[in-house]
Amino acid sequence: MTLTTYTHLEQGSDEWLAARCGLLTASTIGKLITPATLKVADNETSRGLTMTLAAERITGHVDFVYPTADMQRGTDDEPFARDAYAEHFAPVEQVGFMVRDFGAYRIGFSPDGLVGGDGLIEIKSRRPKEHLKTVLKGLPPLENMAQLHAGLLVSGRSFIDYISYSAGLPLWVKRVYPDTRWVNAITTAAETFEINVTNIVNNFTTATHGLPTTERREVFEEIY
Template sequence: MITIINCAQNTEEWHLARAGIPTASMFATVMASGRGGGDSKTRAKYMRQLAGEVITGKPMEGFTNVHMDRGHEMEPEARELYAFATDTLPEQVGFIRNGQKGCSPDSLVGANGMLEIKTKLPDLVIECWERGDFPPEHKAQCQGALWVAEREWIDIVVYWPGMPVFIKRAFRDEGYIAEISKAVDQFNTELAALVDRVRHYGRRAETLNNPLVQNVLAG
């Protein structure tokens, strides 16, 4: 069941809405494997972070860097250019939750579309134009967003001031979405097991700290 939470992104309400569940921006990490097909360190770290959110009931500190801050600043202009170029009225939303997964689209478009905005340095914008395809580095996030929001297509806007804006549409790739679904289900199963183990550690620690138990162990 889809729930749309209308809040400003990167606010406390937004962080709370997405706490403890894998989100589309991290689906590439969820699907990752380590060298030789072993465990991925980034995947394991992400799982521990979500487990901490589930157990404490609080979101982890939001991570930002100069690239993310730049993206937030340029996003409104990129959205306006997209709206003008496509003659549409993108609808901003905060967070979309669907079961144990979620996404934060930059906008919804009409009844079936979505919008993802990426700001990239001029050389990377040129690379997008020369390649001409949907940027593969964003496939997991964007196809994952279509899966979460149950939408049919997504437009990606690659933007930098003064550069020709790159717009490319991708439709649902059901085969790839099936791979995402399988990976997310497996991730959530492992996440639930990790949460149970950590809570067991807590109960064991409480038991060992019980004065009666300490007396028995000491005797």
Template sequence: MNRLDFEQGSDEWKAARCGSLGASALHEAVAKTKSGWGAARANRMAALIIERLTGIPQDTYQNAAMLHGIETEPEARDAYEFRTGADVELCGLVLHPAIDGTHASPDGLVGADGLVEIKCPQPAQHLSTLLGETIPDKYVKQMQWQMRCCERAWCDFVSYSPAFPEAMRLHIQRVKYDGALVSALETDVSAFLVEADKKLAELRKMYGAEEPPLVSHREMMRQLQEPRPC
């Protein structure tokens, strides 16, 4: 596992992930309809290409719900550690071991084989989770990509809402690595990135922009900080 241990949310972390497809946006990059690729895929590709052209991160908008999640996550992590007895190791950014230009930023590493993905949703969504609603597909894809990047066997999906009575605040559901799903995702992500590279090259040719240095996006990220094996 190759890690870039910048603090999540820091300027260094934002720069390292700029122009790279993250696990949290994976569902958009592989979005399909009955007739073909979905609009979310086109929007995600445009954002990725703009980041590679300008070096400016595009995912900067944060609404009240997103800020609530960021602010509540440490409390949720503490509750998870208390419930499970596990120590959660914070992690900045992890490169995909085989595909250049994509990464994961897990909420935490657990032991030698696990991860934790923490969601702090609005009460209505947490209520649905408590009553047995299945994990949304976008989060399943996110966790599977995280497990692939981090080479882990399982990920605990955590939903936490401090608005509920103490016994109901924390929900934990373990998700195991699904090799078949990951293989399909890798095929679609590779196609997405190849198409993005092609469109980027066409733009540079049409508008006279200089070609980028012959260095892979993985190497550019590594130049920010030497990754270390875990």
């Protein structure tokens, strides 16, 4: 299992997008897992992700997606949350991207920061009501658990501090350690994904053999 770290790759840059092209990542693998049961998901969302990444492997391009308001707030707030964590908890080192080659499949991960020699941070910028929900429950939201554990699996680190940030409210941090149940779920989902995406690419290549190739045009998509 080989780990490749792109130290100076800027998140969101063309080079960063190229490194992620067609690659299953910690931020997307949750779409392949049913959180309540930790079973491999088979629904419109999981099939859509598989088809999207198959298309990226075929074209070699990642289509641009306009950020939503929540996505943009997350980007804008991340430096403030990181600085607050570094001031009150521990120093943070930034790296661009990590890829772990497991042999049968690969998973990518864009850490929000490295903590010492064995830790990570994952920052989520939340609207106040969502921040309150997380703090009062005392646990990271279930929908974020696949991302957290995939980050731990890819990086090989021993803990990840989940940071819930909402400007003007107290910073909330919860430490998460590797969980065998999530590791098994992620491994199974990644193995299934790789089989499915390979079949899609092969079938498409066969179905379009000999057909004329069209010129690529940039397409801008907005997520609602």
